[in-house]
Amino acid sequence: MNHPRLQLRTPLLAVIFAIFVLPLSAQNFNIQERTLKNGMKVLVQEDPSIPNVALYTFFRVGSRNEHEGITGLSHFFEHMMFNGAKKYGPGQFDKAMEGAGGSNNAYTSNDLTVYQDWFPNSDLELIFDLESDRVQNLAFDPKIVESERQVVYSERRLSVDNNNFNLLDEQLEAAAIMAHPYHWSVIGWPSDIEKWTLDDLKTYFAKGYSPSNATMVVVGDVKADNVFRLAEKYMEPIPAHDPPPPVRTVEPKQLGERRVSVHKFAQLPIVEIGYHVPQAQGPDYYTLELLQALLTTGESSRLYRSLVDQQQLAIRVQSSHDATIDPYLFTLTVQPRQGVAPEKAEQALYAEVEKLKASGVDEHELQKAKNQVISSYYRSLRSINRRANVIGRYQVLFGDYNKLANVEQEYNKVTAADIQRAAKEYFDVNNRTVATLIPTAQDASDKGAAEGKQ
Amino acid sequence: MTRNLFKMIFSAVMVVALTAGSKAQSAAAPAQVFQLPAFQHVKLPNGLTLLLLEKHELPMISIDLALRSGSVTDPQGKEGAASLTASLLRKGTSTRNSEQVSADLDFIGMQYDARVDQDSTHISADFLKKDLDSALAILGDVVLHPTFPDDEVKKKIAQQQDSIKAAKDNAGQVMQLYFMKFLYGDHPYGRPANGDERSLAAISRDDIASFYREHYTPGNAVIAVSGDFDSAAMQSKISQAFGSWSGKAPAAKPVPALKPVSGKRVLLVDKPDATQTYFMIGNIGITETNPDRGPISVVNTLYGGRFTSLFNEELRIKSGYSYGAFSFFNELKSPGPFIMYTFTKNATTGPAIDKSFEVLARLHKDGFTPEELASAKTYINGSLPPQYETTPQLARTMTDLELAGITREQFNQNLVKAQGTTEADSRRMIDTYFPNQDFVMVMIGKASEIQKIAAKYAPNLATKKISDPGF
Numbered sequence: 034m035n036h037p038r039l040q041l042r043t044p045l046l047a048v049i050f051a052i053f054v055l056p057l058s059a060q061n062f063n064i065q066e067r068t069l070k071n072g073m074k075v076l077v078q079e080d081p082s083i084p085n086v087a088l089y090t091f092f093r094v095g096s097r098n099e100h101e102g103i104t105g106l107s108h109f110f111e112h113m114m115f116n117g118a119k120k121y122g123p124g125q126f127d128k129a130m131e132g133a134g135g136s137n138n139a140y141t142s143n144d145l146t147v148y149q150d151w152f153p154n155s156d157l158e159l160i161f162d163l164e165s166d167r168v169q170n171l172a173f174d175p176k177i178v179e180s181e182r183q184v185v186y187s188e189r190r191l192s193v194d195n196n197n198f199n200l201l202d203e204q205l206e207a208a209a210i211m212a213h214p215y216h217w218s219v220i221g222w223p224s225d226i227e228k229w230t231l232d233d234l235k236t237y238f239a240k241g242y243s244p245s246n247a248t249m250v251v252v253g254d255v256k257a258d259n260v261f262r263l264a265e266k267y268m269e270p271i272p273a274h275d276p277p278p279p280v281r282t283v284e285p286k287q288l289g290e291r292r293v294s295v296h297k298f299a300q301l302p303i304v305e306i307g308y309h310v311p312q313a314q315g316p317d318y319y320t321l322e323l324l325q326a327l328l329t330t331g332e333s334s335r336l337y338r339s340l341v342d343q344q345q346l347a348i349r350v351q352s353s354h355d356a357t358i359d360p361y362l363f364t365l366t367v368q369p370r371q372g373v374a375p376e377k378a379e380q381a382l383y384a385e386v387e388k389l390k391a392s393g394v395d396e397h398e399l400q401k402a403k404n405q406v407i408s409s410y411y412r413s414l415r416s417i418n419r420r421a422n423v424i425g426r427y428q429v430l431f432g433d434y435n436k437l438a439n440v441e442q443e444y445n446k447v448t449a450a451d452i453q454r455a456a457k458e459y460f461d462v463n464n465r466t467v468a469t470l471i472p473t474a475q476d477a478s479d480k481g482a483a484e485g486k487q
Numbered sequence: 488m489t490r491n492l493f494k495m496i497f498s499a500v501m502v503v504a505l506t507a508g509s510k511a512q513s514a515a516a517p518a519q520v521f522q523l524p525a526f527q528h529v530k531l532p533n534g535l536t537l538l539l540l541e542k543h544e545l546p547m548i549s550i551d552l553a554l555r556s557g558s559v560t561d562p563q564g565k566e567g568a569a570s571l572t573a574s575l576l577r578k579g580t581s582t583r584n585s586e587q588v589s590a591d592l593d594f595i596g597m598q599y600d601a602r603v604d605q606d607s608t609h610i611s612a613d614f615l616k617k618d619l620d621s622a623l624a625i626l627g628d629v630v631l632h633p634t635f636p637d638d639e640v641k642k643k644i645a646q647q648q649d650s651i652k653a654a655k656d657n658a659g660q661v662m663q664l665y666f667m668k669f670l671y672g673d674h675p676y677g678r679p680a681n682g683d684e685r686s687l688a689a690i691s692r693d694d695i696a697s698f699y700r701e702h703y704t705p706g707n708a709v710i711a712v713s714g715d716f717d718s719a720a721m722q723s724k725i726s727q728a729f730g731s732w733s734g735k736a737p738a739a740k741p742v743p744a745l746k747p748v749s750g751k752r753v754l755l756v757d758k759p760d761a762t763q764t765y766f767m768i769g770n771i772g773i774t775e776t777n778p779d780r781g782p783i784s785v786v787n788t789l790y791g792g793r794f795t796s797l798f799n800e801e802l803r804i805k806s807g808y809s810y811g812a813f814s815f816f817n818e819l820k821s822p823g824p825f826i827m828y829t830f831t832k833n834a835t836t837g838p839a840i841d842k843s844f845e846v847l848a849r850l851h852k853d854g855f856t857p858e859e860l861a862s863a864k865t866y867i868n869g870s871l872p873p874q875y876e877t878t879p880q881l882a883r884t885m886t887d888l889e890l891a892g893i894t895r896e897q898f899n900q901n902l903v904k905a906q907g908t909t910e911a912d913s914r915r916m917i918d919t920y921f922p923n924q925d926f927v928m929v930m931i932g933k934a935s936e937i938q939k940i941a942a943k944y945a946p947n948l949a950t951k952k953i954s955d956p957g958f
Contacts, residue, residue, distance in 0.1 A: 082876075083521075085872045085873055127794050127795045128795050128862075132861075132862035132865060132866065133865060133869070134865045134866055134869020134870070136794070136869075137794075151873060153868075153869040153872075156869075180804075180807035182807070183806075183807030184803055184810055187763065187808070187830070187832065190832060191659070194762050195659075195760075195761060195762060195763060197656050298758075298759050298760035299760070300656055301652055301653045301656060330593070331592070332577075332593070333586070333589040333590045333594075334593070341646070342585070342642075345645070348646050348649045348653060349650075349653075368653060370646070370649050400594075401593055404596040405593060405596040406596075408595070408596030408597070408614065409596065411546070411547055411615065412613070415544070415876075415877045415878070416873065416876050416877050
């Protein structure tokens, strides 16, 4: 799950299906690249179709680089980077950018902290000045840290504590992933949000937020040479740091089904099922994307058709599969109709999954899934903002934006036999964790649901 | 809903877009005026209005088919009828059953959506250029030949009732529905566009079929198409797909204009599991054709329309009370609401509400300086091009303008007018359009912890439980 800095502001990118079927030939992407002396990579795609620019900076640091006691700190930095540096003091970063016609946001995932600037082409140098100031000279004013701590806890209340789907998802991840740092959610545990110290912040900043640990992507009405010149002027002088230490822990194989439940006031239950699956650069990434389309994309998808439409057991069913650095989860979420026992919806879901494992798919259905992901891929290219995100994620999560040129082939290679094999391999009872939200009545929760320390 | 907050602000703005052909070269000059590209306007013989805008960067096409009928035309006590009609179009036609429609549109990877707001219905389709014929066949079929099978009607109603209960499990999703009901009462804008648990139960297949007969006519419809096509060829394709459609526009039923309410009214909705209080403060605002909406957008940008706005600065940046604080005018045919929206943990509910009223008082007392106004104008101008960048955005913009009766020239003039906002204009906007002493406030939160606080803000506190039917 990504946690944007300002969720209410931009309809962004939270859902990236990472669909990279390449309909345009590689040279149509026409990306120019430069690596600065400090190790920072800059990728530029010139596109003058609107007089604006999207400048995204991807730092290869996310919640997987945290440990107990500082969970959520990457996300906290996502916020702190806006709170004042040397040349631009507290509040000045946003004031300068908005006053020049630009706007910004940022998001954090398990793997990355990403800063997004959107602005008229005339602001390019100002944006470099702002970005270099905060990367080089971020301030740590204790008063501002305390205030931002409250803001982040408010975001946690909004997006997790008072959002049943995300609350359940946090519990599912913590049960499914025991050892690897994907165990905790991106936003972090409440007690860590309340207690991380200034020293924790300074140490973490030095580890993760150096240009040497970043890739910058610029898409829009710019000239690449001009971008490179400004990158050399503003970013190159910032010294390289050592990258964050490698994440050593490998999640051990799951040996049997795990179940968790959440009892809270609600009108409708939710069931979420998670299966361990490989990372973005591992086997089966594209096969799993297609499995996702087969199961839940559109009203002709297998789970919608069976659970929502035909049996009328659920009001919705959805799935998620992210491109991640380390192995993560493929999840299926179903919200049962009122009066339908969660177990019944859960069993109906398994019945469909077993059917897929036993009989596979025919060519027509596989082609449908391919057409769905291909058209979604086109959609991900049609604004400079989304394209900057796609290019950057491909570079940092798949290792090389040039791999975009092979993606269509990768999808075309997937056969019906691959689909069936992957379904059998991953959708196994011993590989799954099931989380259920069980509604309690209004009276019961009046007593027990107070927020811990608040 | 939350995602739309800022979109609403921007549609209120409707500033400049794209001078076709002449790209901004300047690095230093003031922001080049960005003008909405010219689009073609055609009236077909059956009364259907067709709007066409070519855009060739990607091999995709987006269609927005809009009707001048929205939820305000729902029969009393049958709120949700317009919305159900729209969502049932795909659930069976004279030649395809529900599953065939889904299979056909999924096979080409088409995105299809049908939804209803207060004043209009929008059916949208987004697909690859190579699938144009299939896409138009599906769209024509669901709009012209739906059969509304009885079992599908019953199923959809039951699903919709449960969806409303599910939405109430997340206060942010239903906040504005409670606010609209409490502000507008029995006025048509107070009625929920997707119905509620009770009104949906009162709707029959006959209600759906009769709503369809009256409102789904070419005289009541506008089709906007943007993307990779040739306009002449597209006009002939649309004429083929929709040429057999017939019928006049229904008699217009104008919605009465409400004046801002006087006094102070507060509603508390009890959500016993809430660890934070969500609240909206506001009053009646403006219409979508208000001549002042350009200068209003400049003032609202500074007040609660961007990150560095007064409201967000006080509630988030300075105090840490909230993750975000926003204000917006929801512009409708008849005056829509002005809303301030934020949320805070239970323990800071009182201070955060006090701070919100303090900010409102400061707006009236201090207004904004010429420097602040200049910053807002630049911000608005710079944010516009990405709002009119993609084909779905452009198709929707064209139907919105057509339904509001705003020409492209007026749209552009309004942008120029926003850029000319003076300090005196901003003072007049504040005095005229922003609430001061009179307001409506709706809070959703844990009553056992915040009821005493809520009672301080109005002589008579109204209360509800989130699990009570309706809003």
